[in-house]
Amino acid sequence: MKINFTINGKGRAKEIKASTLLIDLIRDGLKLKGTKPGCFEGECGACTVLVDGHAINSCLYLAVNVAGKSITTIEGLGGEDQFLDIVQEKLIEHGGVQCGFCTSGMAMSIKSYSDKCKEEGKVPNRNEVAKSLEGNLCRCTGYVKIVDAAISVCGN
Amino acid sequence: MNDELKYIGKPQPKFDAKERTTGRSVYGHDIELSGMLHGAILRTKYPCAEIISIDVSEAEQLAGVECVITAADIDANKISFKEDHPVLKSGLVSCIRDEIAAVAAETKEIAEQALKLIKVKYNERQGIYDPFESLEEEAVQINQWQPEDSPKNVSMTFEYEHGDLEEQKSKSKVIVKRRYHLQKMTHCCMGSSNITADYNPAEKKLTLYCGTQVPFLYQRDMAHCLKMDPSRIRVIQPVIGGGFGSKLDVNPFEPICAFLSMKTGRPVQILYSRYEEFLASPTRQSMAIDLTSGADENGRFTFREVEIIKDNGAYTSWGATTPFVMMQTFSSLYKMPACKLTSTAVYTNNPNAGSFRGYGNPQATFSVERNIDLLAEELGMDKSQIRKLNSNTPGEITGQGMHFRTCGLLEAMEIVAEKSNYESKKDMEQSGRYRRGIGLGSMLHVGGGAKIYRSDGCGTTLKLDPYGCLTIITGSSEIGQGSETVLAMIAMEEMGLSEDKIKIINSDTDVKPWDVGVHASRTSFIAGNSLLGAIGKMKEMISPRAAKLMGVEIQDLVYEKGLIRCAQSDVQIALDKVVRDLHFMPPHELAEVSYFYEPPSKYQDKGFKGDVSGNYAFAAQAIEVEVDTYTGNVKVLDVWVAQDVGKVLNPMGLQGQIEGGVVMGIGYGLTEETQMKDGYVLNPNFHNYKLLTASDVPEIHFYPVETNDPAGPYGAKGVAEAPLIPTAAAIANAVSNILGVEMNELPVTPERVLKAMKNKSELTERLV
Numbered sequence A: 001m002k003i004n005f006t007i008n009g010k011g012r013a014k015e016i017k018a019s020t021l022l023i024d025l026i027r028d029g030l031k032l033k034g035t036k037p038g039c040f041e042g043e044c045g046a047c048t049v050l051v052d053g054h055a056i057n058s059c060l061y062l063a064v065n066v067a068g069k070s071i072t073t074i075e076g077l078g079g080e081d082q083f084l085d086i087v088q089e090k091l092i093e094h095g096g097v098q099c100g101f102c103t104s105g106m107a108m109s110i111k112s113y114s115d116k117c118k119e120e121g122k123v124p125n126r127n128e129v130a131k132s133l134e135g136n137l138c139r140c141t142g143y144v145k146i147v148d149a150a151i152s153v154c155g156n
Numbered sequence B: 001m002n003d004e005l006k007y008i009g010k011p012q013p014k015f016d017a018k019e020r021t022t023g024r025s026v027y028g029h030d031i032e033l034s035g036m037l038h039g040a041i042l043r044t045k046y047p048c049a050e051i052i053s054i055d056v057s058e059a060e061q062l063a064g065v066e067c068v069i070t071a072a073d074i075d076a077n078k079i080s081f082k083e084d085h086p087v088l089k090s091g092l093v094s095c096i097r098d099e100i101a102a103v104a105a106e107t108k109e110i111a112e113q114a115l116k117l118i119k120v121k122y123n124e125r126q127g128i129y130d131p132f133e134s135l136e137e138e139a140v141q142i143n144q145w146q147p148e149d150s151p152k153n154v155s156m157t158f159e160y161e162h163g164d165l166e167e168q169k170s171k172s173k174v175i176v177k178r179r180y181h182l183q184k185m186t187h188c189c190m191g192s193s194n195i196t197a198d199y200n201p202a203e204k205k206l207t208l209y210c211g212t213q214v215p216f217l218y219q220r221d222m223a224h225c226l227k228m229d230p231s232r233i234r235v236i237q238p239v240i241g242g243g244f245g246s247k248l249d250v251n252p253f254e255p256i257c258a259f260l261s262m263k264t265g266r267p268v269q270i271l272y273s274r275y276e277e278f279l280a281s282p283t284r285q286s287m288a289i290d291l292t293s294g295a296d297e298n299g300r301f302t303f304r305e306v307e308i309i310k311d312n313g314a315y316t317s318w319g320a321t322t323p324f325v326m327m328q329t330f331s332s333l334y335k336m337p338a339c340k341l342t343s344t345a346v347y348t349n350n351p352n353a354g355s356f357r358g359y360g361n362p363q364a365t366f367s368v369e370r371n372i373d374l375l376a377e378e379l380g381m382d383k384s385q386i387r388k389l390n391s392n393t394p395g396e397i398t399g400q401g402m403h404f405r406t407c408g409l410l411e412a413m414e415i416v417a418e419k420s421n422y423e424s425k426k427d428m429e430q431s432g433r434y435r436r437g438i439g440l441g442s443m444l445h446v447g448g449g450a451k452i453y454r455s456d457g458c459g460t461t462l463k464l465d466p467y468g469c470l471t472i473i474t475g476s477s478e479i480g481q482g483s484e485t486v487l488a489m490i491a492m493e494e495m496g497l498s499e500d501k502i503k504i505i506n507s508d509t510d511v512k513p514w515d516v517g518v519h520a521s522r523t524s525f526i527a528g529n530s531l532l533g534a535i536g537k538m539k540e541m542i543s544p545r546a547a548k549l550m551g552v553e554i555q556d557l558v559y560e561k562g563l564i565r566c567a568q569s570d571v572q573i574a575l576d577k578v579v580r581d582l583h584f585m586p587p588h589e590l591a592e593v594s595y596f597y598e599p600p601s602k603y604q605d606k607g608f609k610g611d612v613s614g615n616y617a618f619a620a621q622a623i624e625v626e627v628d629t630y631t632g633n634v635k636v637l638d639v640w641v642a643q644d645v646g647k648v649l650n651p652m653g654l655q656g657q658i659e660g661g662v663v664m665g666i667g668y669g670l671t672e673e674t675q676m677k678d679g680y681v682l683n684p685n686f687h688n689y690k691l692l693t694a695s696d697v698p699e700i701h702f703y704p705v706e707t708n709d710p711a712g713p714y715g716a717k718g719v720a721e722a723p724l725i726p727t728a729a730a731i732a733n734a735v736s737n738i739l740g741v742e743m744n745e746l747p748v749t750p751e752r753v754l755k756a757m758k759n760k761s762e763l764t765e766r767l768v
Helices: A023-031 A086-093 A102-120 A126-132 A144-155 B017-021 B059-062 B108-117 B167-170 B214-228 B255-262 B274-280 B323-332 B363-377 B383-391 B409-419 B484-494 B523-550 B576-585 B649-668 B727-739 B750-767
Strands: A001-005 A008-017 A046-049 A054-057 A069-070 B037-043 B049-055 B065-070 B099-105 B117-122 B154-162 B174-182 B194-200 B205-208 B235-237 B268-271 B287-295 B302-315 B338-347 B434-444 B458-464 B470-474 B503-507 B557-560 B563-566 B572-574 B592-597 B616-628 B636-644 B699-704
Touching: A001 B523, A023 A046, A023 B154, A023 B592, A046 A102, A046 A126, A046 B274, A054 A102, A086 A102, A086 A144, A086 B017, A102 A144, A102 B017, A126 A144, A144 B649, B037 B108, B037 B274, B049 B099, B059 B065, B059 B108, B065 B108, B065 B255, B099 B108, B099 B255, B154 B323, B167 B287, B167 B302, B167 B338, B174 B363, B174 B557, B194 B255, B205 B214, B205 B255, B214 B235, B214 B255, B214 B699, B255 B268, B287 B363, B302 B363, B323 B338, B323 B363, B323 B434, B363 B383, B363 B458, B383 B434, B409 B434, B409 B503, B409 B616, B409 B636, B409 B699, B434 B727, B458 B523, B470 B484, B470 B523, B484 B503, B484 B523, B523 B557, B523 B563, B523 B576, B563 B592, B572 B576, B616 B727, B636 B649, B636 B727, B649 B727, B699 B727
Parallel strands: A001 A069, B037 B268, B205 B235, B302 B338, B470 B503, B636 B699
Antiparallel strands: A001 A008, A046 A054, A046 A069, B037 B099, B049 B117, B065 B099, B154 B338, B174 B287, B194 B205, B194 B268, B287 B302, B434 B616, B458 B470, B458 B592, B557 B563, B563 B572, B616 B636
């Protein structure tokens, strides 16, 4: 079947199977390899992308559900003019990156949560920020610097 | 050299962070080569069985299948440390990860479908899953290729001894003997294992894109397995999604992928699923440690006597050599007059264990630090005091012959005791549902490489281009730990260059000089010293030409901001101009140098005596926990870490290693276990294998101790394994202190806590 959707700000049409997972559409169909396959069971969050601004695990999400919607992946986070989004800047500045395999998913989760906080006019505390990242596993950093980066994004 | 450092010691974001945060890094999972096939592996259905027949005919008929292989189709040498591991199994399968057949197909889906069409008939056998049972007389031999000179089902033994054990026993006022059980743990690299093999039949050349931590040893081992000339194999390391020791061995899927590529003449890629990662990547060794240790009436340690039984699994990996590191802790952590160790790695029908960050040291340290608490209790001594009393000291040469030229252990212990307010917390009144308390642990680990291979060296080639840009071609590998960043900082410091004038090439065996690999916390130390040596040679080439062009003396030259200037006058010249002069003016030279650094460490003798590392790292941790006595749940509240790092090179990278290590150590202490039953992995997914999340992380307070070791680059020591080594021990000590029980088994789960409390109250009732 053919679906229309927006990816990183650009309209696309793509032929997919009803069973195609969003992660496969993104990585194999659109060749956007920044979205990472960590577990294919919705536990690690490495494949997190935004669908209409909401962070979802693209490995648990059928591609057919993005019809008419807008997807943002790590490649589109900086937007058209910017090289780095503030989320990426803060992850770099705070040292929240080691091997980097979880980083794309972390960045998307931080983006989604910080946008939500801004919408609600809320400045979350450390526990709330950490809680918002529970769906993203990281084996390298011990999370401290990632949470530091997220707090810094949410405080801005 | 340490005066007025501009970059060293200042926080530096990761050299590759922009690439990582923008999704542009190419991991093995992201590689797509022209004409590439997808490989998949059929594993055994039973952990222990005879294979009666394998029928691949239907799989071969499936449209899109290019090739199906079984053991009968390949001519391979066995892999593994003891060459006891066939890459594809025939006849017998010995553990649940065993590879029986492999498929290469046009898509992943077709490959998976083809696996389902392969028909294997088994005759299931009774396996042995407990190493103690493997050692029983009537046990069957598990691995038919086990070393001939070893007793049945023994893969590897280590024996070590120093001092007069009997004399020290007689001097002991208290002797404590306990058995400690340590669990299997999976690395859980976020990027699963992967390989892309590309064989060119016309050239008979094999290119392997793979995440090995030891590219040059890997090249040799793969060549041996594939019966190829190593120089026909090129190893390219794409960006690695975590290592932690999991990538020290060649694992069967790697030669299998190479064979699929050789059979088809096309590139083949194998990516592990998370399930396969849990099933088939080697774990931290589970083991039982019987530790007897003593102290005299003043609290001075007298001896340690250790017997270790390790579950080797069905095959032998590098991980079987972990006692090499463990014995350093038993023989030399705290002053130790006498030590005797026996370690036996025993075959079982479990998946084989491997190497993992700390290399046996978390297990050894757990037993040592638990026994110290018990000795202190029997002597009625303070647990911090007894450790400080026995601390290692600078200048000490231990019974094993390790020379601690610098040693910050005592200072580290004093710092964590003071910062954690240990005195006020050690004997807190315990009542009510939630109880709080504190535990201690220390550690010793190699800090300047470990000479377990014939060389522990690293090569560096430097190239200055006519635009003043320095390319560092290093033998060392980046696995996320930040070694590239440290190398860039050293070059910025010494050559006076900005970050954008540094390039690093470190991922291609056809290009980079030899290095033994990324392990033993060695890279900043070894590759850093190698780079410093290369920079020295580069300056020997550049400086005379610059001095001549500037008309000044060589000793007055200062490398700064892309320029070379004279310290005595305002004469200066751009670095790129000197390079162009070298190139274009007689005698026409390239600004290129190479340097090989071999650390001053010694290969140990047959009795494992000798100064095995360039220097030694020490650390102390104090950990405060809260126990919920209703549920048995243990919450880590605060971790105080003081570590002798020699010299802080990159505070940001260092802190990241400490935090990551401590959190991994908490997982080892509280939640992580690869659970096995009758040879099956019970929890092969992140739902049931519990990694900590962002919400589980306590406050981590880190205090670097700088001892400025003369062997280290700028005085630095290796840092990366240390932070997880004493963590589980300190947690178990804290819980034991709080509840008045003994937590001698990991992980400290709520069930174990409740059981320990129940046993204690039953005992108390009986005594009343």
